[in-house]
Amino acid sequence: MTKTLITGGAGYIGSHAAKALASLDREVVILDSLVAGHRDFLKWGEFEEGDLADTAFLKDVFARHDISEVLHFAAFIAVGESVEKPGMYYGNNVRNTLNLLDAMMEAGVKRMVFSSTAAVYGEPVTSVIAENHPLSPLSPYAWSKRMIEQILADYGKAYGLKHICLRYFNAAGADPNNEVGERHQPETHLIPLILHAALGLRDNITIFGTDYPTPDGTCLRDYIHVTDLADAHVRALDYLGSGGDSGAFNLGNGNGFSVREIIDVAREITGKDIVVAEAARRPGDSPALVSSSIAARETLGWEPRLGDIREIIRTAWDWHQKDLA
Ligand SMILES: NC(=O)c1ccc[n+]([C@@H]2O[C@H](COP(=O)([O-])OP(=O)(O)OC[C@H]3O[C@@H](n4cnc5c(N)ncnc54)[C@H](O)[C@@H]3O)[C@@H](O)[C@H]2O)c1
Known part of the structure; x- marks a missing residue:
């Protein structure tokens, strides 16, 4: 059976994705350091508490679970903070993604759906933004996402990684059954x-x-419901699982x-x-x-x-x- 690793699954969007997969009876493992996540959001799947900076921990997680695919949400997310502390953002978002990718490659896991952002486009030059709009990030946060998109493409060429980058517009709303929702500290949305x-x-x-x-x-x-985002992740995983090509997709209304x-x-x-x-x-x-x-x-x-x-x-x-x- 397909087992999905969700990094950042104790956070806002990752927890909704865990629910979406679990409600389809899919096996889920959540990896989260709880640096910004919440123990009470861990309602679906097994939990592995640890940090993507810890390469021995990552290796151990892949050794103990038969992971087929990864949903990668874990990141620092505040644009303003990234301007003040770029090293913290490039370290957690880019360097730790490299740790994750290398652990995946070593374990032979070749499918990833990645949380990118509309912020990779920067200042829009068209009234509606499609995926071929120029990429011109304006902050270290957005640059970190842009860099990861490039890294994924390069791992695709070198090692056959299949990946989907989902560029969310403004994630909003909460689980319609009120089991989980948005809780960021500090809140900036x-x-x-x-x-x-x-x-x-x-x-x-x-x-x-x-x-x-x-x-x-x-x-x-453009506000997009978090449950609709979760559904897009399931579809992206299934698309890759059935042999679909790597790519990037906007998610908005x-x-x-x-x-x-x-x-x-x-x-x-x-x-x-x-x-x-x-x-x-x-x-x-x-x-x-x-x-x-x-x-x-x-x-x-x-x-x-x-x-x-x-x-x-x-x-x-x-x-x-x-x-x-
Ligand atoms: N919220 C939005 O509107 C929005 C928009 C575009 C993109 N995104 C992206 O979606 C993803 C999820 O966002 P969110 O709003 O759910 O954020 P969140 O802060 O609620 O969740 C992120 C989770 O990642 C975990 N984490 C962070 N660094 C980690 C590390 N090194 N090791 C292990 N766990 C770690 C945190 O503890 C947290 O549970 C992020 O990658 C974010 O950049 C969010």
Whole structure:
């Protein structure tokens, strides 16, 4: 039986992927150091606690489990922090991915689905971003993902690694059964921050920039439900498992929502009067990042099922009320 190793499976997206695989009766092993993950997210599969920096531990995990394929989520994820601490980001994201790849090659494991990001595109030059858009990362975080994409391509040529890079737009929402959800510390993502304000855990939500060339002056982003992301990972694994070629796919809904629109929907769903503060633009924020996900639809047969922004925010709200009660 196929056994899938999930690095970072105690984190937000990895735990949803573990649930998606386990619900199909697939065998799962989660590898996580818990540096940013959560023990209570470990509800599916076996758990191996350890760090990708530890090459002896990695070797031992591959020796003890008959792993067929890897979902690689483990990384540091905060763009701003990566600008301040680039060594920490290149070390954990790039060097530790090399450790993982080398352990995989030694164990003869030749299939990986990798968590990349829309941030590899940098400043968009087209209104909708397809996979052939130029890659021009703006931060060490985004560069680390871009470098890993290149490393995977090179391991493909040298050792026959088959890989899919999934470039997520804004992951959002929570498991519709409320078994797991988003918990980052510190939280930097818009929807959880808005919901923290709705719960009274912060005074307000700050909108950075109200003079962008968008309909209401605030930034447009493409929000994709985490359960839809999890489903895309299962499809990408199956695609590689059935002999599919390596490649990169965007994962988004193809709709841009402004910061003000997200706040309005959150007010409607929570019934709370969320206080807004307005501030200047942040350097590096693009006015609009909207995905074309046609390639994932055509090649992986993936279709977002929870694309409605109300559903995304409603599931996040259900989770945050439970998690932060
Ligand atoms: N959240 C988003 O909107 C988003 C968007 C694009 C890409 N991504 C990517 O998706 C992946 C998952 O993101 P997330 O939001 O679930 O993050 P997260 O912080 O919730 O999960 C990351 C997990 O990796 C673990 N980890 C980190 N370094 C490790 C190491 N060296 N060894 C073992 N475990 C380690 C952490 O403990 C954590 O459980 C990341 O690679 C991130 O870059 C996320």
